[in-house]
Amino acid sequence: MTPASRASIESWPLRWKVAATLVLPILLAATFGAVRIYSELSAASRLNLASDNAVIVVPAAELVDRLDGLAYAAASGAPLAEPLAQFDEASKTLDNLITSAEFDATAAAQLSTASSTAKTMRDDLQAGPLPQRVIADRASDVASGVVSAIAATTATVDDRVVRPLADQLVDTLEAQRALTTQRVLIAAPDFADSDELRTEVADAAGAEAAAIDRLARLTGTEQASALSKDSDIRRDTYTQPSSDSVHAPAFTEAMRASVDQYRAMTQRLSADLDGTLHHRANVLRSDALRDTAIILGAVLAALVFALAVGRSLIRSIGRLRQGALQVAQVELPEEIERLSKGGGMPEIQTLPFRTNEEVGQLARAIDDIHSQAVRLAGEHGVRLQIGDMFETLSRRSRSLVEEQLALIETLELDEEDPARLDHLFRLDHLATRMRRNGDNLLVLADTVERHRASAPVALPDMLRAAMSEVEEYRRVQVGHMADVSIAGSAAGDIGHLIAELLDNALRYSPPDSPVMVTVGRAVDAGLLVEVADRGLGMSKDDLTAANDRLALGGEVTSETAKRMGLFVVGRLARRHEATVRLRTTSALTERPGVTASVHLPGALISPIGMNETLDDLRNGSFTENRPRSASNERSAHTSAGASALAATNGAQAASAQPERGPDAPARSTASGLPKRSPGASGVNGIPAPANGLGAPSPAPAPEEPERQQRGNPLSYFTSGNPQSGNSEPQTSEPAQATESTWLDIEAERAPIFERMASEWLMDPTTPEYRNRVWASAADAGWTAAAKAVEQEPKRHTASGLPIRERGARLVPDEARSGSQAKAEGPNDPAAIRDILSRQLAGVRRGRAETDAAHSRIEGDR
Secondary structure, X not given: OOXXXXXXXXXXXXXXXXXXXXXXXXXXXXXXXXXXXXXXHHHHHHHHHHHXXXXXXXXXXXXXXXXXXXXXXXXXXXXXXXXXXXXXXXXXXXXXXXXHOOOOHHHHHHHHHHHXXXXXXXXXXXXXXXXXXXXXHHHHHHHHHHHHHHHHHHOOOOOOOHHHHHHHXXXXXXXXXXXXXXXXXXXXXXXXXXXXXXXXXXXXXXXXXXXXXXXXXXXXXXXXXXXXXXXXXXXXXXXXXXXHHHHXXXXXXXXXXXXXXXXXXXXXXXXXXXXXXXXXXXXXXXXXXXXHHHHHHHHHHHHHHHHHHHHHHHHHHHHHHHHHHHHHHXXXXXXXXXXXXXXXXXXXXXXXXXXXXXXXXXXXXXXXXXXXXHHHHHHHHHHHHHHHHHHHHHHHHHHHXXXXXXXXXXXXXXXXXXXXXXXXXXXXXXXXXXXXXXHHHHHHOOOOOOOOOOOOEEHHXXXXXXXXXXXXXXXXXXXXXXXXXXXXXXXXXXXXXXXXXXXXXXXXXXXXXXXXXXXXXXXXXXXXXXXXXXXXXXXXXXXXXXXXXXXXXXXXXXXXXXXXXXXXXXXXXXXXXXXXXXXXXXXXXXOOOEEEEEEEOHHHEEEOOOOOOHHHHHOOOOOOOOOOXXXXXXXXXXXXXXXXXXXXXHHHHHHHOXXXXXXXXXXXXXXXXXXXOHHHOXXXXXXXXXXXXXXXXXXXXXXXXXXXXXXXXXHXXXXXXXXXXXXXXXXXXXXXXXXXXXXXXXXXXXXXXXXXXXHHOOOOOOHHHHXXXXXXXXXXXHHHHHHHHHOOOOOEOOOOOEOOXXXXXXXXXXXXXXXXXXXXXXXXXXXXXXXXXXXXXXXXXXXXXXXXXXXXXXXXX
């Protein structure tokens, strides 16, 4: 995993992260507060400006009212002295205000224009009468200018109190302007006869009605209702054709009432607008200052609180980090060292956190991890001690068992009583099982035996080694065999695994049923070895549980002691990445049995002999040159020769001797006693010759530069019947052995010597040599033994049981009758000792030559 960049957020120190977490919200709050303060201050500023401009509202409304009075007086022919005086006063006040005050330039310009228009109209009226239409137009222009100025003054104000007042004032001035137009036009002499004047008066009445409607929506007061009623009366009067209707009392009263109401409303609204603007400006200014103080105080308080919380968080995490580092770097190593020295379980010092929030929970979690680590360290130490104890006990037990096996074999060689020899055989097999149990203890201790670098082991050799570990090896039948070899580093463990499966299959299947071993190549270039029995089998739940335990790879559980074999198989399979699965052999029979499938990965499999061909292996150029170590009894390098007879030849012999006992010995010596198969116990040794006698030392042969052509290692897995016509089966009667057989044995031509002599005289490069089928002089004896086993009994009892005949199933030339042995006299102990000494010397010489050849090959590589 690549480390994060220093510029990334993940690499920031904790202080930076906390600061970034706190600063961003505070900046946002300050920004929003500043925007709010700015908005309120802007509104207050606009209200202040509008309040400053509101001083023109009252004089401007007064100017409009006085001008309306002057216009009506001039249009109706009334005296102008008083209206002129009132107008001059209002105009003077407005002019003084415009020239002295500072307010909106647009409003000032509009008021100046309106004032000039009003003064011009006043001068013209003083100079002489003007037409009513001209007076109405000029009065309307002045009123429009004043309305526009007042609207411009309050246009920037967006206050919910000021805005309605400003709109009411504007609508009132618009209605008053329309009413002034009506009053001036109906005073014209030709009003009754001029349709044009009547139309203009009707338009003005409509404009007034629209303004009154707007006022009614804004105020909803009785004044708006009264104005609307008076407006309706006047409009009804305008629609009458008689000109006298405008002089009717009802019309005159309605006109006078509307004028008075408009004047009162204008004055009231002007004063209210001016006062409200000043009041709202002061309120908004105060609110802005208050909100500014609140926002600044809140931001400062939040900043102080955030800094306090951040500091507390940083300090808590810093203390937690320091405590965790103290635990990881100081306390835990010291406690583990104390436990490794045999000290008691130390007391865990918890971190100094008493809170229940996240940091406190994290501290508790670190304490739990600390205690669990100490507990696991203690358990691991105990497990290591127990493993060392198991390893020590196993190695000592194996040493004692090896000595016991050697002693048993010596006793077997010296024993002549068949019953005792049978007991020795049983004791031999029991010792072999004890040795495998010792190996199981090594597996339980998870001890991997270290082997020196060795060559691959042929699959038949490994299977023979596995079969030699079980007592009832005669029931094992080997099916198809693949021409492959197993890596030397894994051959011993794989052989042990298969031995456990074979032992389990033999134990839980009927004694008269065979156990089949088949080997096939897998699609991934691996190997599939299956061990199938025909026992009672296992239930579906038990099979599932067993497969689950195998999948765990030999994990130590409460079931380990009860199912040691299952544990050993799982542990060995996991060690070499193999897979073991159990399934029912056949669910259609009473005894479904169990099939154990072992999948060996392709990394452990290689062609036989690696760089050598299968023909070279069949000719013995690889296996016989393999170094044989006497110290590693279970190694697949030595198991090939040690267990060859026990695996297959022993199985063939078993078919010739279904019972063990005085009447049918397993094998016979010259004196008629059963002879032990050396490979049956798994102890290192050399396979006995096929005739059942101890292998004598061959006669000295001519010295050759190299002797690499040896016996065929695969011949032990071939059929007992000869496959070549070079040696015909001989079914002669048992020969009468004499004492000279033992004394003159050195002069005989042993089968191994004959084979070696024949191979020395052959050219290994010729096709005949390469394609020949191996055969030995002992094949005839094995053929005779097989035929003796296949003989049907000739006599039966009354109930139909066969009657055994003494000597009917003895191998020809292998045993002598009791009378012959008694007639020839006892064997000479000195001669027998001399034969065995020479055999041992020959074995040692052969092993020395093999080691030297192997060293020479390794040097050439």
